[in-house]
Amino acid sequence: MGEGAPAAFVSYCREDSDFALRLVGDLKAVGASVWLDQLDISPGQRWDRAVEDALTNCPRMVVILSPASVDSTNVMDEVSFALEEQKTVIPVIYRDCTVPFRLRRVQHVDFRPDYARGLQVLLNILAPARSAGPSKSAILEIGSGDQSKVANTDERLPAAEQAQLEDERRKGAEQARLEEERKRAAEQARVEEERRRAAVEARLEDERRKAAERVRQEEERKQAAEQARMKEERNRAPEGARLEDERRKAAGEGERTRQESEQAEQETQKKLPNIGWIGALPIGAGAIILIVAMAWLIFHSLNPRSGGNPNENTGTGPTEHWTARNSGTSDDIHSIFGTSDGKRLWAVGDWVPILESDDGGENWNPRAHHASGETPNELYSIFGTSDGERLWAVGSAILKSNDRGEHWNIRRFTFGNLWSIFGTSDGKRLWAVGPFMILESNDGGEHWNQSTGGTKETLASVFATSNGKRLWAVGNGGTILESNDGGEHWNARNSGTPNNLNSISGASDGNGLWAVGNGGTILESKDGGEHWNARNSGTPNNLNSMFGTGDGKRLWTVGDKGTILESNDGGERWNARNSGTPNNLNSIFGTSDGKRLWAVGQKGTILEGTIP
Numbered sequence: 001m002g003e004g005a006p007a008a009f010v011s012y013c014r015e016d017s018d019f020a021l022r023l024v025g026d027l028k029a030v031g032a033s034v035w036l037d038q039l040d041i042s043p044g045q046r047w048d049r050a051v052e053d054a055l056t057n058c059p060r061m062v063v064i065l066s067p068a069s070v071d072s073t074n075v076m077d078e079v080s081f082a083l084e085e086q087k088t089v090i091p092v093i094y095r096d097c098t099v100p101f102r103l104r105r106v107q108h109v110d111f112r113p114d115y116a117r118g119l120q121v122l123l124n125i126l127a128p129a130r131s132a133g134p135s136k137s138a139i140l141e142i143g144s145g146d147q148s149k150v151a152n153t154d155e156r157l158p159a160a161e162q163a164q165l166e167d168e169r170r171k172g173a174e175q176a177r178l179e180e181e182r183k184r185a186a187e188q189a190r191v192e193e194e195r196r197r198a199a200v201e202a203r204l205e206d207e208r209r210k211a212a213e214r215v216r217q218e219e220e221r222k223q224a225a226e227q228a229r230m231k232e233e234r235n236r237a238p239e240g241a242r243l244e245d246e247r248r249k250a251a252g253e254g255e256r257t258r259q260e261s262e263q264a265e266q267e268t269q270k271k272l273p274n275i276g277w278i279g280a281l282p283i284g285a286g287a288i289i290l291i292v293a294m295a296w297l298i299f300h301s302l303n304p305r306s307g308g309n310p311n312e313n314t315g316t317g318p319t320e321h322w323t324a325r326n327s328g329t330s331d332d333i334h335s336i337f338g339t340s341d342g343k344r345l346w347a348v349g350d351w352v353p354i355l356e357s358d359d360g361g362e363n364w365n366p367r368a369h370h371a372s373g374e375t376p377n378e379l380y381s382i383f384g385t386s387d388g389e390r391l392w393a394v395g396s397a398i399l400k401s402n403d404r405g406e407h408w409n410i411r412r413f414t415f416g417n418l419w420s421i422f423g424t425s426d427g428k429r430l431w432a433v434g435p436f437m438i439l440e441s442n443d444g445g446e447h448w449n450q451s452t453g454g455t456k457e458t459l460a461s462v463f464a465t466s467n468g469k470r471l472w473a474v475g476n477g478g479t480i481l482e483s484n485d486g487g488e489h490w491n492a493r494n495s496g497t498p499n500n501l502n503s504i505s506g507a508s509d510g511n512g513l514w515a516v517g518n519g520g521t522i523l524e525s526k527d528g529g530e531h532w533n534a535r536n537s538g539t540p541n542n543l544n545s546m547f548g549t550g551d552g553k554r555l556w557t558v559g560d561k562g563t564i565l566e567s568n569d570g571g572e573r574w575n576a577r578n579s580g581t582p583n584n585l586n587s588i589f590g591t592s593d594g595k596r597l598w599a600v601g602q603k604g605t606i607l608e609g610t611i612p
Helices: 014-029 047-057 073-084 115-126 136-140 159-271 276-280 283-301
Strands: 008-011 060-065 088-093 321-325 333-338 345-349 354-357 365-367 379-384 391-395 397-401 409-413 420-423 430-434 437-441 449-451 459-464 471-475 480-483 491-493 501-506 513-517 522-525 533-535 543-548 555-559 564-567 575-577 585-590 596-601 606-610
Touching: 008 014, 008 073, 014 060, 014 115, 014 159, 047 073, 060 073, 060 115, 073 088, 088 115, 333 596, 345 379, 345 391, 345 596, 379 420, 391 420, 391 430, 420 459, 430 459, 430 471, 437 459, 471 501, 471 513, 513 543, 513 555, 555 585, 555 596
Parallel strands: 008 060, 060 088, 333 379, 333 585, 459 501, 501 543, 543 585
Antiparallel strands: 321 606, 333 345, 345 354, 354 365, 379 391, 391 397, 397 409, 420 430, 430 437, 437 449, 459 471, 471 480, 480 491, 501 513, 513 522, 522 533, 543 555, 555 564, 564 575, 585 596, 596 606
């Protein structure tokens, strides 16, 4: 025990404060050295530290027992500490209660029948030199039972001493009351200050929230305006392309008619070198003979053996055959993906469940999203591992399936639509793009980080090498972005075109790349995206999606008005193929060898192509 340390620590429950203050006031009044938190903690002291120090330094403990205190965890913890430290514990029974088991064999002081007698017993223990009564050993002697009586003590204190004690008790109680009022006033001041600070913080937080909400609403407004603009462009593009196509067809038809007339005249002159005899005939008969001859020549010049069939595929190479499949929906389908062998396929679109085929596209069945929480209405792109075990779909949210599309979970909602998703062959790293943003996941789509890629344009498509080290993204205004460090940093590349670019694809090593876009735009890069060259597509229609074999030798692109183009020489030359549909085609996918192809588009269109 340190010098000047109190002789006893008083442990009590807050419900018994009045009794504790009275008891300690009376003890202190006659010189007993006791410690009570309400009276002995100085202003500025840490409350918990002061209690711990007093409990440690005091050799004795006076514990006030009542129904409230025996149920108090703090009181019982203090008693346990004192017993474990082998301190003298003096139970004081204030009210009827069940004495804790660990204190039942410890002699107690009972204040219930007579407060003055109980006080005298404590004084004999805590201030023996100033009291008259039995010895300390008599007070603390362990009784033979739980309810042993207190040893004999003086029944009454002298009247004068009792009066003095009462006066000192009143003074001590008054001091305790004043101290309690001071502490309450300080506590009220502290609570008021905390309330004021909380109000200020709440006001600042509300202002920050409102500012963030205004920023979010402005961002949503911009994205909505951008989406409306893009939709308007898409709506205008087919009509403009239709008028341009009709103009070109009319011009071509006029040129073809003129050439046929000239050719017929030349053939007539060759096959009728001497028509002088006609002049000897009557004018009417000569004219009739000349007209019949010219008609005969024109008929043979348009004979199918001469190559005049207008529905024949143009260009060279294998003849493709495209067959329409029943999707079961009339809503637009935006994207298609399948296993590398093409046996299982999935497609996503507007206001429809995810479509699935497990027989290579012969039959299609709707699969409910089964997504937790709110389900997005529009999905624009789907991607998965080559075996189809894990799949991801993006639109107004990001969906993930770990069981081949049987069940889907929402991983993130976005403020704007995401137009494209792509990833590494094992699906551990993924990238998704949309209006002014690039999202990246390094844990298979569980969590996503966002960046802008340094562009303010909407990005429509993303492509990566199989290991994810090199990436490219394309978008509006001819935007092309490239990253050589897995998406950490992005650099803009010069595409040489102002047209919107809608899709990008490439060889597995990323050295050969192709991008397609509005107005029949086709761009090619042979150096990993450093430089881009335009290729002649032969069509004014918007091109929306690309697919190619891993070596990049065979390529296909689809677009508006049922456009399908094929290249058999790595994108140098492109030939039109007959799709058999006037609907816009939005996406194309094929097996790794390019022998089987599937395209999807407007009004639930699904086409299957076979390459001999």
